[in-house]
Amino acid sequence: MEFDNTLEVPLPPAEAWRVLLDIRRIATCIPGAELTEVVDERTYKGKVAVRIGPVALSLVGQARLEEVDAANQRARVTAQGSDPKGRGSTDAVIEFRLEPAGAGTRVLIHSDVKLAGAIAQYGRGTGMIRSVASQLIGQFGEALKAQIAQAGAGREPGPARPISGITVLGKAAWDSIARSPEKPPSKP
Amino acid sequence: MKIGVTLNVNGRDCPVKVEPRKTLADTIREECGQTGTHTGCEHGVCGACTVLLDGEPVRSCLLFAVQAAGRRIRTVEGLADGDKLHPLQRAFIEHHGLQCGFCTPGFLMLAAGMLERDPGIGDEALLDALSSNLCRCTGYQNIVKAVRAAADEMRVSK
Amino acid sequence: MKPAPFEYHAPRTVREALDVLAEVAPRDGRVLAGGQSLVPAMALRLARPAHLVDINGVKDLERLAVAAGALEIGACARHAAFHRPVVDGPLGLLLSEVARHIAHYPIRIRGTFCGSLAHADPASEWCLVAATLDSRVVARSVRGARTIAAADFFRGAMTTALEADELLAETRIPLPAPDTRFGFSEFSRRAGDFGIAMALATYRVHGGVMTEPRIGIGGVENAPRRIAQAEAALEGKRPGKEAFLAAADAVARAVAPLDDARCPAPYRREVARAMARRALERAAA
Numbered sequence: 001m002e003f004d005n006t007l008e009v010p011l012p013p014a015e016a017w018r019v020l021l022d023i024r025r026i027a028t029c030i031p032g033a034e035l036t037e038v039v040d041e042r043t044y045k046g047k048v049a050v051r052i053g054p055v056a057l058s059l060v061g062q063a064r065l066e067e068v069d070a071a072n073q074r075a076r077v078t079a080q081g082s083d084p085k086g087r088g089s090t091d092a093v094i095e096f097r098l099e100p101a102g103a104g105t106r107v108l109i110h111s112d113v114k115l116a117g118a119i120a121q122y123g124r125g126t127g128m129i130r131s132v133a134s135q136l137i138g139q140f141g142e143a144l145k146a147q148i149a150q151a152g153a154g155r156e157p158g159p160a161r162p163i164s165g166i167t168v169l170g171k172a173a174w175d176s177i178a179r180s181p182e183k184p185p186s187k188p
Numbered sequence: 189m190k191i192g193v194t195l196n197v198n199g200r201d202c203p204v205k206v207e208p209r210k211t212l213a214d215t216i217r218e219e220c221g222q223t224g225t226h227t228g229c230e231h232g233v234c235g236a237c238t239v240l241l242d243g244e245p246v247r248s249c250l251l252f253a254v255q256a257a258g259r260r261i262r263t264v265e266g267l268a269d270g271d272k273l274h275p276l277q278r279a280f281i282e283h284h285g286l287q288c289g290f291c292t293p294g295f296l297m298l299a300a301g302m303l304e305r306d307p308g309i310g311d312e313a314l315l316d317a318l319s320s321n322l323c324r325c326t327g328y329q330n331i332v333k334a335v336r337a338a339a340d341e342m343r344v345s346k
Numbered sequence: 347m348k349p350a351p352f353e354y355h356a357p358r359t360v361r362e363a364l365d366v367l368a369e370v371a372p373r374d375g376r377v378l379a380g381g382q383s384l385v386p387a388m389a390l391r392l393a394r395p396a397h398l399v400d401i402n403g404v405k406d407l408e409r410l411a412v413a414a415g416a417l418e419i420g421a422c423a424r425h426a427a428f429h430r431p432v433v434d435g436p437l438g439l440l441l442s443e444v445a446r447h448i449a450h451y452p453i454r455i456r457g458t459f460c461g462s463l464a465h466a467d468p469a470s471e472w473c474l475v476a477a478t479l480d481s482r483v484v485a486r487s488v489r490g491a492r493t494i495a496a497a498d499f500f501r502g503a504m505t506t507a508l509e510a511d512e513l514l515a516e517t518r519i520p521l522p523a524p525d526t527r528f529g530f531s532e533f534s535r536r537a538g539d540f541g542i543a544m545a546l547a548t549y550r551v552h553g554g555v556m557t558e559p560r561i562g563i564g565g566v567e568n569a570p571r572r573i574a575q576a577e578a579a580l581e582g583k584r585p586g587k588e589a590f591l592a593a594a595d596a597v598a599r600a601v602a603p604l605d606d607a608r609c610p611a612p613y614r615r616e617v618a619r620a621m622a623r624r625a626l627e628r629a630a631a
Binding site (some may be wrong): 001052053054055056085089117120130132135 | 374376382385387388390391392394395465466467473502504505546568604605606
């Protein structure tokens with residue numbers, strides 16, 4: 001299935017471009033994500049924890065920056081992940097491009113996601129899965145914005161805590177998590 | 189880790205020791221030896237596993253055996269009165285309400301639950317109730333006829 | 347497939363249930379009420395909770411009563427309880443009408459109203475009712491109780507404001523005025539299928555025109571919601587074809603329908619339009 005999302009990043013395009021290509025940093029913004037291996041400067045292995053209601057999935061796999069066009073500020077990422085419990089897999093091609101939006105940047109994301117196996121059936125078709133993916137991107141955007149704001153205030157971003165439940169975290173909610181490092185990680 | 193529980197199936201107590209994840213359907217079949225209840229889809233869609241729980245039709249594949257302690261469970265084996273067939277069983281035979289018979293116990297228990305509560309059930313309500321279960325063989329028409337015939341008989345004799 | 351192993355807990359009181367939930371929720375523990383949505387997911391091994399807290403034995407959760415101008419529905423009240431009106435007036439009739447559309451009879455015998463809200467499937471009829479009638483949900487945990495308005499409760503597909511250790515103990519639906527008219531319409535290809543689109547409409551009539559209109563749409567987007575633009579098209583108008591078509595148009599324009607191979611967005615949009623119109627027509631009948 002294909003779908004489009006936009007993200008607003010409160011940084012001018014040149015800086016936004018750098019941030020978005022900093023995979024280690026991006027990983028800290030993806031809910032429930034963990035980088036496990038840097039294969040080379042373009043290829044990363046890791047896992048993402050995703051939850052839809054009672055279904056908690058771990059997708060283990062690899063993401064690769066296929067095409068990086070710094071001049072036009074567009075990039076293509078391919079990702080493959082599979083559920084270690086054998087409930088399915090995903091194959092995605094994500095293209096993003098940046099355009100200036102006022103003082104900041106608008107990131108236009110075009111995703112082409114293929115799902116296979118049980119997880120493909122669960123959402124009664126692609127409609128729900130697509131909206132879950134959009135929720136994930138929205139959450140990523142909020143986390144990125146919060147992180148940029150923190151970095152602006154001179155604080156280093158920490159690792160993303162695996163979050164159970166896909167909710168669009170407002171900045172306040174994110175802050176409350178950032179302020180309480182003792183909070184036990186929720187099960188992804 | 190297994191839990192001990194006593195199930196009451198067709199009036200008889202059946203003490204079992206099962207893991208919590210063992211469904212009522214599997215327990216009735218494997219531990220209580222009543223294999224009349226069938227497991228079709230095992231995820232609550234087909235209704236082949238339908239039994240009566242305190243008189244109401246439920247999907248026994250969606251209940252864990254440990255949940256059914258102290259409840260009255262009635263399966264297809266409990267429909268006939270000794271050698272005397274239940275009106276539904278006779279009607280299914282007379283009206284060819286079955287071919288392979290796999291969905292039949294589920295339909296019988298579903299219908300028994302509906303009719304024993306209200307044999308005067310209207311056509312639309314009956315059709316709606318029977319749409320709960322799936323049949324691959326008959327095309328449903330004879331099932332509906334059979335249940336309607338049994339309802340008519342049960343209404344008269346009530 | 348058979349469900350994966352889990353530890354089973356069967357509390358007898360609300361307090362016990364909350365204590366157990368607090369203990370097991372961080373270790374992937376979930377509440378088991380009707381089980382008509384959870385157990386299928388477990389049977390397919392899509393869901394593998396390590397602990398199940400079976401609340402079916404907690405008598406206090408079976409509560410179904412009217413208090414302070416609202417119908418209070420406890421966590422263990424089954425869909426089937428609503429087949430016959432549980433309260434006098436339009437709400438009882440409305441719930442009875444909607445209940446008939448939920449899945450199939452045997453599922454309604456076990457499934458619960460509150461469980462449906464906690465599960466938050468986009469095509470849940472009770473979620474639409476809760477959202478349209480501005481219901482409130484009482485979430486309880488060892489940390490106390492909090493009340494959440496329906497508008498804040500549904501966050502997306504299968505996603506609610508509930509924390510992992512919270513039990514959705516009760517839903518409160520404010521009793522509508524006795525002269526409230528209502529209509530409900532749902533479309534699915536086969537009886538018992540998840541609805542492609544559904545609408546719940548209520549309004550009162552004063553001086554020959556509609557007041558306090560509510561129109562909620564479910565099954566069309568990630569979560570049910572009231573459609574303000576459609577309600578604006580009804581407010582102060584005479585109940586009838588003109589206003590109803592305008593409201594249905596507003597619904598069609600306002601929704602961002604879920605899209606998939608079996609039901610593409612444009613088709614779903616049209617079904618949403620039709621459901622809104624039919625719900626209004628039924629309210630007027």
